[in-house]
Amino acid sequence: MRLCLVTHRVVKGDGQGRVNYEVVWETIRRGYKVILLATEVSPELQHHPQVQWVEISVRSLPTALLKNLLFARKTAQWLRQHNQEFDVLQVNGAITSFPSDVNAVHFVHTAWVRSPFHPWHQSRSLHSLYQWIYNWLNAHWEKQAFQRTRHLVAVSNTIQQELLSIGVASDEITTIENGVDLQEFFPGQYDRTLLQLPQNAVLSLFVGDIRTNRKNLDSILYALQKVPGLHLVIVGKLDSSPYPKLAESLGLIERVHFLGYRQNVPDIMRAVDFFVFPSRYEPFGMVITEAMASGLPVITSKSTGAAHLVTAECGFTLSHPNDVEALASAMQTLSSDRSLRQQFGCNARLVAEQYGWSTVSKRYVDLFETLNQASSGQRWSPADRRSSTQVTGSLITNHHG
Numbered sequence: 001m002r003l004c005l006v007t008h009r010v011v012k013g014d015g016q017g018r019v020n021y022e023v024v025w026e027t028i029r030r031g032y033k034v035i036l037l038a039t040e041v042s043p044e045l046q047h048h049p050q051v052q053w054v055e056i057s058v059r060s061l062p063t064a065l066l067k068n069l070l071f072a073r074k075t076a077q078w079l080r081q082h083n084q085e086f087d088v089l090q091v092n093g094a095i096t097s098f099p100s101d102v103n104a105v106h107f108v109h110t111a112w113v114r115s116p117f118h119p120w121h122q123s124r125s126l127h128s129l130y131q132w133i134y135n136w137l138n139a140h141w142e143k144q145a146f147q148r149t150r151h152l153v154a155v156s157n158t159i160q161q162e163l164l165s166i167g168v169a170s171d172e173i174t175t176i177e178n179g180v181d182l183q184e185f186f187p188g189q190y191d192r193t194l195l196q197l198p199q200n201a202v203l204s205l206f207v208g209d210i211r212t213n214r215k216n217l218d219s220i221l222y223a224l225q226k227v228p229g230l231h232l233v234i235v236g237k238l239d240s241s242p243y244p245k246l247a248e249s250l251g252l253i254e255r256v257h258f259l260g261y262r263q264n265v266p267d268i269m270r271a272v273d274f275f276v277f278p279s280r281y282e283p284f285g286m287v288i289t290e291a292m293a294s295g296l297p298v299i300t301s302k303s304t305g306a307a308h309l310v311t312a313e314c315g316f317t318l319s320h321p322n323d324v325e326a327l328a329s330a331m332q333t334l335s336s337d338r339s340l341r342q343q344f345g346c347n348a349r350l351v352a353e354q355y356g357w358s359t360v361s362k363r364y365v366d367l368f369e370t371l372n373q374a375s376s377g378q379r380w381s382p383a384d385r386r387s388s389t390q391v392t393g394s395l396i397t398n399h400h401g
Contacts, residue, residue: 001372003027004035004086006075006096011042013263015286016092016106019155019178019360023090024051026361027368035086037075037096054078065134072096072141087375088368091149094141101371103149104364107283108162109139117214117280117321150371153364156284156305174367177306179360180289180352187295187349190270197257201231202335203272205296207265207287208279210236210243216280216301216321217243225250226328230335233272237261269294273341274334278321279304293352297344299330309355314348 009017010024021042027034028050035052036045039059045051056074058067072095079089079098090102094109112118113135119125120132146152146168154160154175163173192199204224208215217234221243224232232252238244238260247256262268265287269275275291276299284305291298298315300307307317316330334341 001088001369002033002035002086003368004037004079004089006037006079006089006091006098006100008038008071008092008095009040010036010038010045011040015178015284016104018286019104019106020092021045022179022357022361023364026358026365030365037078039071065137068095068138087372090364090368091145094138094145097144097148099148099150100145101150101375102153102364102367103145103151104153104155105142105146105159105163106155108159108166109135109142110166111162112281113139115281119213122213151367153367157308158305159283176360176363176367177309177355178284178286178289179355179357180286180293182293182353182356185266185269185290185293185352187345188270190267192271195233195259195268195271197233197271198231201255202229203231203233204331204335205233205235205269205272205275205291206277207235207268207275207291208277210234210238210241214280214282216278218246219278219322219324219327220276221247221250221252221256222324223328223331224252224255226324227332227335230331231255231257232276233257233259233268235259235262235265235268265290266294269296272296274299274315274344276300276327276331277304278318278327280321282306289352289355292348295345295349297334297341297348299327299334309351311347311351314344314351 005020005024007016007020010020011017012021024034024045028048033050035054037054037056039056041053046053056071058070061067061070075096076098079096088102089100090104091100092104092106113132119128143166152163152168152173154163154173155178157175160173160175164170197203206217206220210217220232224230232255234256238258244258247253269291274297277285277288278299278301279285280303282304288298288300288304288306289309292314298310300310301318301321303321310317318326
């Protein structure tokens with residue numbers, strides 16, 4: 001079997017890129033050749049004898065929208081010219097116009113555009129207008145991409161439900177939750193002085209994009225006001241972020257620690273006491289399983305895709321992400337009870353161990369092999385959808401967490 005993977009990035013330090021990275025390595029372990037149509041590929045894969053990297057350069061363009069359009073155009077052109085060189089084609093969302101065998105869906109733009117938390121529904125500005133146009137166009141393109149694929153992989157139950165809501169048939173979807181690196185993220189201790197964090201305080205942690213309201217850092221800061229003595233560590237790029245000023249205006253500057261963008265997140269997770277991430281819209285949220293693998297109790301919201309993994313034995317799940325009172329209550333409970341934190345942390349690690357990357361990547365490649373065997377070496381096209389669905393439906397068992 002020869003796999004072709006079309007994606008922007010195949011790297012470890014990126015959510016979607018990490019999934020691609022692990023899938024490539026599992027494909028290599030099984031002895032198959034991989035063609036990567038990507039802008040960025042990890043160095044250890046670039047010159048691997050089983051990997052052919054076709055670099056798709058789009059860096060010269062100024063916006064994500066233009067870069068994505070150029071990427072889609074270049075990849076479709078290459079695929080039309082070289083479609084006999086691979087057996088299975090996997091893409092990610094509306095990344096190319098060429099028909100695919102597998103489309104791994106990490107984000108449904110239609111759902112985000114409809115969300116009341118979308119920037120355009122919160123405030124009318126040039127930035128929010130651009131975001132609305134960007135997401136609306138992607139919502140249109142992704143529907144076309146889903147019609148041009150043989151089978152879809154949803155990275156969470158949330159994504160699965162969103163695909164069903166836009167008309168995708170249930171027998172065309174397999175749910176494979178994102179994985180976690182159990183060797184990189186593990187319970188332990190890390191010297192707080194190396195991070196310039198207080199030694200004796202209870203530390204909560206937030207990791208994410210702090211330049212957008214989607215991750216809901218504002219609710220965390222408002223809740224922190226109601227939990228005296230608790231400190232909050234924040235990891236995320238600070239440029240253009242409104243939250244340092246918000247923390248200062250709320251009188252929290254002594255208890256909030258902005259660390260900026262960091263690559264040593266596993267160390268930071270071993271230095272804190274619990275993790276808080278009540279995102280307003282999150283297709284999955286790999287930081288949640290990374291925190292759980294690190295032995296941290298988790299506070300999240302039902303609007304986060306990985307929320308169903310946070311059981312009552314390892315954390316708290318808010319019914320509504322904007323419920324500051326419920327968020328403050330959960331933070332207070334964990335802040336004041338060390339034994340509960342330890343108990344929840346142990347349980348969280350046990351849950352995370354079920355989602356190691358080796359398990360997740362094997363499910364992807366199993367799916368590729370099934371589709372390849374069902375097609376008997378013939379390239380698939382959208383015209384084959386009905387017969388293809390009947391075949392894959394009988395061979396592939398949907399997994400719902």
